[in-house]
Amino acid sequence: MDEFAFIRSIAPKHHQQSSLIKGIxxxxxxxxxxxxxxxxxxxxxxxxxxxxxxxxxxxxxGYRVLAANISDIAAMGAVPAFYxxxxxxxxxxxxxxxxxxxxxxxxxxxxxxMDLIGGDTVSGKxxxxxxxxxxxxxxxxxxxxxxxRENDLVFVTGTLGDSSAGLYLLTSQGHSxxxxxxxxxxxxxxxxxxxxxxxxxxxxxSRVALNxxxxxxxxxxxxxxxxxxxxxxxxxxxxxxxxxLKQFTAxxxxxxxxxxxxxxxxLGTAAESDWPAIRAAAEKAQIKVTRIGxxxxxxxxxxxxxxxxxxEQSILDKSGYTHLK
Amino acid sequence: MDEFAFIRSIAPKHHQQSSLIKGIxxxxxxxxxxxxxxxxxxxxxxxxxxxxxxxxxxxxxGYRVLAANISDIAAMGAVPAFYxxxxxxxxxxxxxxxxxxxxxxxxxxxxxxMDLIGGDTVSGKxxxxxxxxxxxxxxxxxxxxxxxRENDLVFVTGTLGDSSAGLYLLTSQGHSxxxxxxxxxxxxxxxxxxxxxxxxxxxxxSRVALNxxxxxxxxxxxxxxxxxxxxxxxxxxxxxxxxxLKQFTAxxxxxxxxxxxxxxxxLGTAAESDWPAIRAAAEKAQIKVTRIGxxxxxxxxxxxxxxxxxxEQSILDKSGYTHLK
Numbered sequence: 001m002d003e004f005a006f007i008r009s010i011a012p013k014h015h016q017q018s019s020l021i022k023g024i025x026x027x028x029x030x031x032x033x034x035x036x037x038x039x040x041x042x043x044x045x046x047x048x049x050x051x052x053x054x055x056x057x058x059x060x061x062g063y064r065v066l067a068a069n070i071s072d073i074a075a076m077g078a079v080p081a082f083y084x085x086x087x088x089x090x091x092x093x094x095x096x097x098x099x100x101x102x103x104x105x106x107x108x109x110x111x112x113x114m115d116l117i118g119g120d121t122v123s124g125k126x127x128x129x130x131x132x133x134x135x136x137x138x139x140x141x142x143x144x145x146x147x148x149r150e151n152d153l154v155f156v157t158g159t160l161g162d163s164s165a166g167l168y169l170l171t172s173q174g175h176s177x178x179x180x181x182x183x184x185x186x187x188x189x190x191x192x193x194x195x196x197x198x199x200x201x202x203x204x205x206s207r208v209a210l211n212x213x214x215x216x217x218x219x220x221x222x223x224x225x226x227x228x229x230x231x232x233x234x235x236x237x238x239x240x241x242x243x244x245l246k247q248f249t250a251x252x253x254x255x256x257x258x259x260x261x262x263x264x265x266x267l268g269t270a271a272e273s274d275w276p277a278i279r280a281a282a283e284k285a286q287i288k289v290t291r292i293g294x295x296x297x298x299x300x301x302x303x304x305x306x307x308x309x310x311x312e313q314s315i316l317d318k319s320g321y322t323h324l325k
Numbered sequence: 326m327d328e329f330a331f332i333r334s335i336a337p338k339h340h341q342q343s344s345l346i347k348g349i350x351x352x353x354x355x356x357x358x359x360x361x362x363x364x365x366x367x368x369x370x371x372x373x374x375x376x377x378x379x380x381x382x383x384x385x386x387g388y389r390v391l392a393a394n395i396s397d398i399a400a401m402g403a404v405p406a407f408y409x410x411x412x413x414x415x416x417x418x419x420x421x422x423x424x425x426x427x428x429x430x431x432x433x434x435x436x437x438x439m440d441l442i443g444g445d446t447v448s449g450k451x452x453x454x455x456x457x458x459x460x461x462x463x464x465x466x467x468x469x470x471x472x473x474r475e476n477d478l479v480f481v482t483g484t485l486g487d488s489s490a491g492l493y494l495l496t497s498q499g500h501s502x503x504x505x506x507x508x509x510x511x512x513x514x515x516x517x518x519x520x521x522x523x524x525x526x527x528x529x530x531s532r533v534a535l536n537x538x539x540x541x542x543x544x545x546x547x548x549x550x551x552x553x554x555x556x557x558x559x560x561x562x563x564x565x566x567x568x569x570l571k572q573f574t575a576x577x578x579x580x581x582x583x584x585x586x587x588x589x590x591x592l593g594t595a596a597e598s599d600w601p602a603i604r605a606a607a608e609k610a611q612i613k614v615t616r617i618g619x620x621x622x623x624x625x626x627x628x629x630x631x632x633x634x635x636x637e638q639s640i641l642d643k644s645g646y647t648h649l650k
Contacts, residue, residue, distance in 0.1 A: 010427045016438035017406050029442035031407065031459075034359040040442070042457060044411040046449040081342050082356065086369040086411070086455040102335045113341035117354035117365070124371040125451050130411040132367060132457040134356075 026145055026227075027072040027212060030137070037142065039078040039135045043069045047090075047127040055170040058097040060190040061129070062104030068214060069133040070112065070194035071264040075212035076144075077199050078137035082117045083109065085131055088124035101129070112196065138203070143268070147209035148228035152269035154293035155278060157195050159242045160217055161256030162188035163263045168252070181244040192264040198289070199266060201281035210268045216259035218305060218316040220267045226303040232269070234293040234316070236309040258307075258316065269295050351470055351552075352397040352537060355462070362467065364403040364460045368394045372415075372452040380495040383422040385515040386454070387429030393539060394458035395437065395519035396589040400537035401469075402524050403462035407442045408434065410456055413449035426454070437521065463528070468593070472534035473553035477594035479618035480603060482520050484567045485542055486581030487513035488588045493577070506569040517589040523614070524591060526606035535593045541584035543630060543641040545592045551628040557594070559618040559641070561634040583632075583641065594620050 011024040021030040028041035045065040073080045166189025211220040225232040282289035305316040315322050336349040346355040353366035370390040398405045491514025536545040550557045607614035630641040
C-alpha cells in the first residue's frame with residue numbers, strides 16, 4: 001500500500017477547531033495557544049520491520065523511536081517537551097528487556113528535559129512501539145516544508161548514508177573496516193542525534209524550510225519542492241559524507257547518500273543572505289552544515305528535484321532517478 | 326505482566342517541564358497553557374485482543390477505539406479537540422476495510438468537532454490502532470480521581486454490564502432475546518457513547534471526582550478510592566441496569582455489572598449538596614444518572630471499595646470480592 005496516498009485519502013479537507021494551524025501534511029501538526037504554538041506528531045516502530053534483536057539492543061530500540069519523533073519536532077523548529085508511549089508486548093520480550101527500552105528513551109528524553117506523561121500497555125504478537133511527542137514553538141516560527149523560495153540555497157547537516165552503512169554492517173559479514181569505523185556507523189544507526197539545537201539556533205531567522213531526513217535526502221528534498229512548488233537542485237559532489245564511507249562500493253555509497261533513510265539530519269532551504277547565520281547556528285550546535293544546492297522556479301519542473309553531477313543532470317525521485325538529456 | 330505495576334515502575338518520579346500539572350496516573354495527562362489546560366491520553370487496540378472481525382465491522386473498530394479515548398477526556402472534565410492515529414496494517418486487511426475504520430472514527434469525531442491532525446501507517450502482522458487524543462479544560466476544573474472526599478455521594482451514568490452482554494451475544498449462540506434487545510446490547514458493545522456532554526454540564530461544580538468505566542465499576546471505584554485515600558461504599562441493589570439484562574443468568578448479570586468493562590459510563594463522587602446540579606446535568610445531556618453509594622474515611626479501609634448487598638458487606642477488588650463477617 002502507498003502509505004502517503006492512503007494518508008492523503010483520509011486527511012480531512014476542512015478543520016473544525018479554530019485553534020488548528022496545520023493538520024496532516026508536514027512533519028508535525030500545530031495548534032495555537034496564547035503565547036506559543038503546540039506541535040505534535042506520532043511515530044511507530046514494529047519489530048521485524050523497523051528493527052530486530054539482531055541489529056539492536058532493547059535500549060537502542062527505545063532511544064531510536066524517540067529520536068525519530070524528536071527529529072520531527074526539530075524539523076518544525078520546535079522544542080520537544082512531552083511524550084506518550086503505546087506499547088504492544090509479545091511473550092518473547094521479558095520485563096527486563098522492556099525496562100531497557102524505556103531506559104533508552106529516558107536517556108534521550110533527559111537530554112531535552114522531556115517528561116513521559118502517558119501511555120498504554122497491551123499484549124500482542126509483535127513488539128510495536130508508538131510514541132506521540134508534544135513540543136512548543138514560538139508564534140510564526142514554524143519551519144514548514146512549504147517555506148522554500150526561488151533563489152534559496154539548500155543545506156544539510158551532518159553526513160549522509162551513515163545509518164544505512166551501519167545497518168549494512170550489522171546484517172552482513174566479511175568487511176574489513178577498523179573497529180573504530182565500524183562502531184561509528186553502527187552507532188549512527190542505533191543512536192541517531194536529532195538536530196534540535198541547530199534548529200533552535202536558527203530561531204532569529206525569519207524564514208527557513210526544514211525537513212528531517214527519515215527517508216533519504218531525495219525523498220525529503222522532493223517533499224520540500226512539492227510543498228513549496230519550486231524546483232530543488234542538488235549538487236551530487238557536494239553531498240557530505242563521512243570520510244570512511246568510501247570503504248564501501250561506489251554503488252552502495254550512491255544508494256545510501258541519496259536514498260538511505262534514518263540519518264535524521266536536517267535538510268533546509270533559506271535565503272542566500274542567511275547563510276552566515278546558518279553556519280553560526282551549526283557552529284553553536286557543534287555540528288557540520290553543508291551547502292548542497294539551490295532553489296529555482298521552473299514551471300515545467302515544479303515539485304521536482306534535479307541532481308547535478310558534473311555536466312549531467314537527472315531528475316531524482318523517491319527511489320531512483322532518470323537522466324535528463 | 327501486571328500492566329499497572331509496570332507503568333508505575335516506569336513513571337517518572339519528577340517532572341522536568343514546569344508546565345506539566347499531571348503526568349502518568351489519571352485518565353489523561355494535563356499541562357498548562359495561559360487560558361486553559363491541555364489534556365492528552367493514548368489508547369491502543371489490538372486485533373484478537375480487543376476486537377475481532379467476528380464481533381465487529383471495520384467501522385465499529387474505528388468508532389470504538391476513538392470512543393475509548395474520548396471517554397478518558399470526558400473523565401477529566403475536558404472537551405476533545407484533536408486526535409492522531411498510528412496504525413499497524415497486516416496483509417489480511419484491505420484498503421476498503423481500512424477506510425471503513427477511519428470512517429468509523431470520523432463519524433464519532435464529527436460529533437465533537439474533532440480534527441484528525443496526524444498519524445503513522447506501517448506494516449505488521451496484526452492490526453493495531455493507537456489513538457492519541459488532545460483536549461482542552463478550563464483552569465482548575467480538571468476532574469481528578471483524587472478529588473473524592475468523605476461524605477461525598479457516588480453516582481454513575483447510564484446502565485452497567487451492557488457492553489459485556491453485547492460481546493456475549495456476539496460470541497455465543499442459542500439465546501432467546503428479541504431482535505430489538507439483542508441489537509441494543511450489541512450496539513452498546515460496538516458503538517459506546519462517551520459521556521462528554523454530561524461531564525461538561527457539570528463544569529459549574531467546584532469539585533467532582535470522575536473516572537470512566539473501561540475496566541468495570543469495581544476497578545474504577547477502587548482507583549478513585551486509592552487516589553483519594555477514602556473508602557467507597559457501593560449499594561449493589563442500586564447499580565443501574567437495562568431492564569432486559571435480567572434475561573441473562575444471575576451469575577452473568579452480577580459479573581457484568583461489577584466487572585464488565587467498556588461501558589464507558591462515568592463514575593463519580595461529589596458533595597451531597599451538588600446532587601441536584603448533577604441530576605440537572607444528566608437531564609441536559611439526556612442521559613440517566615443514579616446514586617449508587619457514598620464515601621467515608623475509614624483508616625483501616627483506605628483505598629477500598631465496600632459492596633453492600635442487603636445486610637451483607639464485601640470488599641470488592643478488581644476481579645472479585647471477599648465477604649466481610
